[in-house]
Amino acid sequence: MMIPSYDPNDTEAGLQLLEDLTTNADAIQQQVLHQILSQNSETEYLRSFLDGESCNIQENFKNKAPVVNYEDIKPFIQRISDGDSSDILSAQPITELLTSSGTSGGKPKLMPSTAEELDRKTFFYNMLVPVMNKFVNGLDEGKGMYLLFIKPEIKTPSGLKARPVLTSYYKSEQFKNRPFNKYNVITSPNDAILCEDSQQSMYCQLLCGLVQRSHVLRLGAIFASAFLRAVKFLENHFTELCADIRTGTVASWITDSGCRDSALSILNGPNQELADEIEALFNAKSREGILKRIWPKTKYIEVIVTGSMAQYIPTLEFYSGGLPLVSVMYASSECFFGLNINPLCKPSNVSYTLLPNMAYFEFLPVDDKSHEETQLESRSTDDVSLTDKDRIVDLVSVEIGRYYELIITTFAGLYRYRVGDILKVTGFHNKAPQFSFVERRNVVLSIDTDKTSEEDLMKAVTQAKLNHLQGLLLTEYTSYADTSSIPGHYVLFWELKPRYDNDPPKLDKKMMEDCCSEVEDCLDYVYRRCRNKDRSIGALEIRVVSLGTFDALMDFSISQGSSVNQYKTPRCVKSGGALQILDSRVIGRFFTKRVPQWEPLGLDS
Ligand code: AMP
Numbered sequence: 001m002m003i004p005s006y007d008p009n010d011t012e013a014g015l016q017l018l019e020d021l022t023t024n025a026d027a028i029q030q031q032v033l034h035q036i037l038s039q040n041s042e043t044e045y046l047r048s049f050l051d052g053e054s055c056n057i058q059e060n061f062k063n064k065a066p067v068v069n070y071e072d073i074k075p076f077i078q079r080i081s082d083g084d085s086s087d088i089l090s091a092q093p094i095t096e097l098l099t100s101s102g103t104s105g106g107k108p109k110l111m112p113s114t115a116e117e118l119d120r121k122t123f124f125y126n127m128l129v130p131v132m133n134k135f136v137n138g139l140d141e142g143k144g145m146y147l148l149f150i151k152p153e154i155k156t157p158s159g160l161k162a163r164p165v166l167t168s169y170y171k172s173e174q175f176k177n178r179p180f181n182k183y184n185v186i187t188s189p190n191d192a193i194l195c196e197d198s199q200q201s202m203y204c205q206l207l208c209g210l211v212q213r214s215h216v217l218r219l220g221a222i223f224a225s226a227f228l229r230a231v232k233f234l235e236n237h238f239t240e241l242c243a244d245i246r247t248g249t250v251a252s253w254i255t256d257s258g259c260r261d262s263a264l265s266i267l268n269g270p271n272q273e274l275a276d277e278i279e280a281l282f283n284a285k286s287r288e289g290i291l292k293r294i295w296p297k298t299k300y301i302e303v304i305v306t307g308s309m310a311q312y313i314p315t316l317e318f319y320s321g322g323l324p325l326v327s328v329m330y331a332s333s334e335c336f337f338g339l340n341i342n343p344l345c346k347p348s349n350v351s352y353t354l355l356p357n358m359a360y361f362e363f364l365p366v367d368d369k370s371h372e373e374t375q376l377e378s379r380s381t382d383d384v385s386l387t388d389k390d391r392i393v394d395l396v397s398v399e400i401g402r403y404y405e406l407i408i409t410t411f412a413g414l415y416r417y418r419v420g421d422i423l424k425v426t427g428f429h430n431k432a433p434q435f436s437f438v439e440r441r442n443v444v445l446s447i448d449t450d451k452t453s454e455e456d457l458m459k460a461v462t463q464a465k466l467n468h469l470q471g472l473l474l475t476e477y478t479s480y481a482d483t484s485s486i487p488g489h490y491v492l493f494w495e496l497k498p499r500y501d502n503d504p505p506k507l508d509k510k511m512m513e514d515c516c517s518e519v520e521d522c523l524d525y526v527y528r529r530c531r532n533k534d535r536s537i538g539a540l541e542i543r544v545v546s547l548g549t550f551d552a553l554m555d556f557s558i559s560q561g562s563s564v565n566q567y568k569t570p571r572c573v574k575s576g577g578a579l580q581i582l583d584s585r586v587i588g589r590f591f592t593k594r595v596p597q598w599e600p601l602g603l604d605s
Contacts, residue, residue: 002032002357002411003116003123008179014130018341021356022432026396028356033058036360036411044088045076045415067364067389067407067416070109077110083158090413092116097162100333101566108561110162111333112413120358120411122174124336127355128328135344136299142217145187145209145295146302147230151563152196164563165333166222170194187212189266191258198564200256202233204263207241207250209295210278211266216295220302222565224312224325225554227303228475229564231291231319232551238282246275286500289321300324305347307437308454308568313347315475318499330437334419335359335410341429351426351434354395359411361395363404366422398425398433405441444572445481447488448536450527454571460522461492464515472496472505476550479572480579482541489538492519493573493582495550504587507544512590516540520596532598539595544588553581 006013021028037057040046049064050057066072073089077097080086086094092114099108133139150170153163161168169175170193178184192204209216221227234241240251248270250263281293292298301320304327305313316325326343329336330352337359338352354361398404406419423435438455445452457479465474476495482488496505520531520540530537554567556577573579 002035003119004357005123006126008126008129011130011133014127015134018127018130019430022353022430025356025431026394029360029395030058032357032411033061033360033409036409037061039411040089040091040413042087043091043413045073045413061415065416067362067392067418069418073414073417074109077112080112081110081156081158081160081162086112086413090114092412094160094413096168097156097160098165098168098333099162099561099563100165101562101568109333111165113165113168114412117412118169118172118174121169121336122178124329124331124339124355124358127339131339131341132326132328132343135342139217139299142215142297143185143187143212144218144220144302145205145212145216146219147202147205147209147221147227148186148188148193149198149201149226149564150194150196151198151565164566165331166565167563187216187266189262191262195256195259197256197259198558200254200259202230203237203241203251203254204259206230206234206237207244207263208266210241211245211271211274213274213278213295214297217297218300218302219291219295219298220326222304223568224303224305224309224316225568226565227301228312228315228319229551229554235282235287238279242275242279242282245271245278288318288500291319292321292323298323300326300344302326302328304329306330306350307439308458308571310347310458315473318473330354330435332419332421334414334417335408337361337406337408338435341434351436353429353432353434356395356432360409362392362407362409362416363395363398363423364392364407364418366403366405368403395433396431400425400427403438404435445479445490447481447483447490448530448534450524450530450537452490452523452527456522456524457571460519463522464518467518468511468514469496470508470511471499473499475547476569478550478553478570478582480574480582481572485538487536487538490519490540492540492542493549493586494542494544495547496544497547502547504546505544507588507590509590512542512544512588513593516542516590516592517594517596520592523596525598528596528598532595539592541592542590543582543586544590545582545585546587549582549585552585553578556581 004017006017008014041050041057050060076089079088080094081097089112094112095115096113097110098113100111148170150167151164153161153167156162176190187209188205189208192201192208195201221230244250248267250260254260278294281290301316301323303325305325306327313325324344325347327347327350328340328343330338335358338354340350341353392407403422403424406421406423408417408419409415420441422438422441424438425433426436427434439453443451444454444457461477474494475497478493480491482491498505550569557567558564
C-alpha cells in the first residue's frame with residue numbers, strides 16, 4: 001500500500017500519483033507511522049518505550065520514544081552486525097547494513113535496510129521519470145550517459161553485507177532487471193558499472209559514452225564532484241580512449257572481463273572517423289563548453305549541485321557551456337527523501353518535495369542563523385530535551401521560511417533518528433512542504449567563540465572569488481582551524497586553475513591578499529569581533545595548492561573507505577593524513593593584511 005505501483009512510462013499517471021501523494025500528505029504520514037509502529041511494536045527497541053497499556057500507539061510513541069543520534073542506536077546496530085537477531089530493531093529482517101558517508105568514531109555509520117527498501121527506492125527512482133518528461137521533451141529518443149560506480153562490500157561478523165546504498169541498489173535485481181523505460185536507457189553497460197575497480201569502470205563507461213555520443217541526450221552522475229572527476233579523467237585519457245575507438249580494441253590495462261567484454265561489444269569494431277572527431281575537439285584551444293561539443297544533443301546535466309556541491313557550479317558551467325544543471329533528488333543511506341519537481345530551475349532555487357510515503361518525517365525547529373535548536377536552556381545540542389520534543393512538528397505543519405533539522409522514522413528500523421541535515425521550507429506543493437537543503441548540522445570552523453558553518457564559509461569564499469579572483473577558477477577548497485600557534489587562525493586551502501590552460505596558476509600577491517580580506521569581511525559578527533576586538537583569532541590564511549591536490553585528497557579518502565559515488569570534499573579537515581596531503585602541495589601562502597571591520601552591537605556580550 002505504501003509503495004504504489006504504476007507504469008513509469010505513463011507520464012500522466014505518474015504526475016497524478018505525485019498530486020495524490022502530496023495532496024494527501026498528512027493522511028499518508030499518519031498511515032506510514034501507524035504501519036511502522038504496528039509492524040515493529042514487538043521489537044526490543046520499541047518495547048522499551050512503548051509499554052503495552054496505551055490505546056493509541058502513535059501518541060505513545062511521540063510521548064515516549066526519544067529523538068536519537070547515531071551514537072544512541074549504535075549498540076543495537078553493533079549487535080546486529082555481530083550476529084544478534086535483527087528483530088531487536090525491525091520486524092522485517094534486516095538484509096544489509098548501508099555504509100553512510102557520515103562517520104562515527106572515524107568509521108562509516110551503518111544504516112539498517114530490508115529487502116522491501118529496494119522496492120521503495122525503485123518506486124522513488126520511477127517517480128523521477130514523469131517529472132523529467134513533463135519538462136523535457138523527447139527523452140525517449142536517446143540515452144543518458146550516467147557514470148555510476150560501486151564499491152567493494154564487506155561482510156559483518158554476522159554475515160550481513162555492509163556497503164554503500166548505491167552499491168546495494170546497482171547490484172539489486174530491481175536495478176539489473178529494470179524494466180525498459182525512458183529514464184533507464186543509459187550508455188554504461190551493467191557490467192562496467194558493476195566493476196569494483198573504479199578506474200577500469202570509469203574508463204569503460206566513458207568509452208561507451210563516447211562511442212554512443214550521437215545518441216546521448218543527458219549526462220550525469222550522483223554528485224557534481226563525481227561528475228567533474230569523470231571530466232578530469234576524460235581530459236587525462238582522451239588520447240587513449242580515442243586510440244581504442246580508432247582500432248576497436250580496449251586498452252590492455254582493462255583486465256576486468258565484464259568491463260572489457262561489454263565495452264568491446266559496444267565498440268563493435270574500429271571507427272577512425274569518430275576517433276578523429278573526438279580527438280580534434282580535445283585538441284581545440286579551450287576546453288570551455290567541451291561537454292556540449294562531445295555530446296551535442298545533450299539537454300541537461302543531472303548532478304546534485306545543492307548543499308556543499310554548490311561550489312562546483314562555475315566549473316560545471318565552464319565545461320558544459322551553460323547546459324542546465326539538474327539536481328533531481330535528495331536522498332541518503334537512511335532513506336530516500338524527496339524529489340525536485342521543478343528540475344530545470346536555477347541551482348540556487350532548488351527545493352525538494354519530500355514524498356510522504358517514504359518514511360515518517362518530523363522536524364525540529366532550529367535557529368535561522370546558528371542552525372542549532374531554538375532552545376530554552378543551554379546544553380549540548382546533541383541532546384533533545386523533553387521541552388524541545390514538544391516543539392517538534394509533523395511534515396505538514398512546518399512553516400515557510402523556517403529552518404528545521406530532519407528527523408526520520410523508517411520502515412527499516414530507525415526511530416526518530418536525526419539525519420543531521422538542516423533544511424529550509426521554501427513553499428508547498430499541495431499539502432507537502434518543499435525544502436531547500438541548507439547544510440549538514442554543525443559548525444565547520446571554530447577557534448574561539450566563533451562558529452562558522454559550511455554555508456557561511458561558502459558565501460565568504462564565493463564573495464572573495466567573485467570580487468577578486470581574476471583569470472583563475474577556484475576548482476576546490478577546504479578549510480582548517482590551525483591552532484598550532486597562538487592565537488589560532490583559519491586556513492583555507494584553494495586549488496586554483498587558470499581559466500584557459502592547465503599550467504600552474506600565476507598568483508598575484510595583492511589579489512590573493514584581497515581574497516583573504518574579503519573572506520574575513522564576509523564572516524559573521526562573532527568572527528570579526530574575535531579578530532578585531534578580542535584578537536583571539538589571527539589573520540586568515542589562504543594556502544594555494546597545486547592542481548590535482550583535491551584528487552589526491554579524494555583518493556586518500558577512498559583508500560580509507562569512502563565510496564566514489566558518495567564522496568564529498570570535506571569543507572573542513574582536521575589534522576592527520578588529509579592535512580598532510582594538502583600541506584605537502586602548497587604552492588603559495590597569503591595572509592590578510594588588515595583586521596576586518598567590526599562595530600559593537602548595542603549590547604555586546
Ligand atoms: P550518505 O548517507 O552518505 O548517502 O549521505 C547522505 C547525505 O548527503 C544527506 O544526509 C545530505 O547531507 C547529503 N545529500 C544528499 N542529497 C543531497 C542533495 N540533493 N543536496 C545536498 N545534499 C545532499
